[in-house]
Amino acid sequence: MRLDQYPDGGEWTVSEIDEFPEDNHRREVVEGSLILRPAQTPRHSSLVMHICGALDRTRPEAFDVVHGMQIRFAENTALVPDLVAVRADCKPMTTTFFDPEDVVLAVEVVDDRSRFLDRVLKPAIYAAAGIPHFWRVESAGAVVHAHRLDPDKAEYLRMSAIEARIRVRQPWEVDAPLATRI
Template sequence: MTAALHDDFPPSGEWTTDDLDRLPVDGRRHELLDGTLLMSRSPTRLHQSIALLLGAALQESCPADLDVTQAVEVRLSRTRSFTPDVLVTELDAAARNPSHYRPHEVLLVVEIVSEGSRSVDRILKPALYAEADIPYFWRIETENGIVVHAHKLDPMKRVYVERARMTDGILLPEPWEMDIPLSRLTPRGR
């Protein structure tokens, strides 16, 4: 950690969201998995550019009662907390300027797969977001161009079902009607 942390870090038991609140800002992403602290380095320029461009494109078309933002924590429980790359929330929840959201306030989470997060973004996070009843999950792959995998929650099985795999554009009827060419998500110089 850093010299700014006191003797109570790491905690003697499992990490909680209260512990996350006390961590210093250090440029890393801090997430919790069943009381274990996960840290990842800062995302790459490609990753951040796609998140920025996607957020702007979603904001243009989203209904007035929703809000689009980037990298705000979603607390699934006291010992599970993730920070999606892009998320769509209820506007009422966003209006309180939160440092984190509860799952019931979130409509869509988007994870952009990076080299160091493949298993977490492809397997772990979708399973736990589904368990938390977040209605929509998108995974964006960047290895061979931009590919968007759009999933919708099956509320009975609490798993995501892939609804579309898009390589040209995001053309979906839900969570709201959208038509976003993937060229809008492609950073300059790519």
């Protein structure tokens, strides 16, 4: 499949985007609409690495922390959060995607090129799918906005917003500085 070939039926599927070659672009699909994301900036990548390290150092054995892994919501909807925490027993670590019920935390690092997706669209999809925790990290100032799901409303409630630090009690306790020098 090539990007200049429009899919049969007018909508992209997860299977079709999986056929694209690896080229440092993040491809996501929402209700059949393809979202092509540019390569990450060094600041974005650095924040993702620092958050991943803090989560990995503090995680209980019941969880794994991975970055850049697809969550498949339907055959025409799949997103790639910057980081996810998943149940360690959910899938073999050779998988290329997770189901929403595998994920306990989705993390998005917001930059100038991802504001609407990371602040509005992705949290709405994660909440509708029942992912219990969502963190939005604003790259400007390295502010961590931690949210937990209100399952009755299928929306996130903010638990905290802390600059240059991760300090949460759920899905497990984390208290770690967040580097902001880049």
